[in-house]
Amino acid sequence: xxxxxxxxxxxxxxxxxxLETNIPKGAFKGATLxxxxxxAGLEKLDDATRDRVLDFTEDFLxxxxxxxxxxxxxxxxxxxxxxxxxxxxxxxxxxVDVMSDDxxxxxxxxxxxxxxxxxxxxxxxxxxxxxxxxxxxxxxxxRQSKQDLAR
Ligand SMILES: [Zn+2]
Numbered sequence: 001x002x003x004x005x006x007x008x009x010x011x012x013x014x015x016x017x018x019l020e021t022n023i024p025k026g027a028f029k030g031a032t033l034x035x036x037x038x039x040a041g042l043e044k045l046d047d048a049t050r051d052r053v054l055d056f057t058e059d060f061l062x063x064x065x066x067x068x069x070x071x072x073x074x075x076x077x078x079x080x081x082x083x084x085x086x087x088x089x090x091x092x093x094x095x096v097d098v099m100s101d102d103x104x105x106x107x108x109x110x111x112x113x114x115x116x117x118x119x120x121x122x123x124x125x126x127x128x129x130x131x132x133x134x135x136x137x138x139x140x141x142x143r144q145s146k147q148d149l150a151r
Pocket of ligand 1 (some may be wrong): 064073
């Protein structure tokens with residue numbers, strides 16, 4: 001399962017009741033994305049909640065693909081966001097805190113940790129491949145990304 005399948009809406013029950021509709025707990029579930037994309041009922045949310053929901057929509061659902069929000073961009077952008085937080089030196093617990101503050105979503109820090117670990121392993125494989133192919137610049141670039149991720 002991708003890490004984006006393990007990102008949950010915080011205060012999910014409260015949010016559902018404000019919206020007077022049942023949204024799935026998973027932030028990247030189709031019905032949640034649909035609700036966000038259409039913006040239906042968002043005026044029923046309190047200000048603080050609505051601001052965060054709108055930030056999430058603007059930051060992750062703003063592409064021009066025909067099949068938005070099912071194009072994969074929201075997931076890809078969210079993963080970039082996680083990697084950016086990591087590159088800033090944040091650990092799994094801090095990453096979860098920041099995503100909750102920013103977007104009212106959360107994950108289990110163990111899941112974030114495995115995501116980062118598997119990222120490091122993917123980069124290690126890419127690094128070996130670049131080395132075999134003699135692509136030294138590429139290898140150095142990958143090594144740098146790996147160090148940013150692993151610290
Ligand atoms: Zn897209």
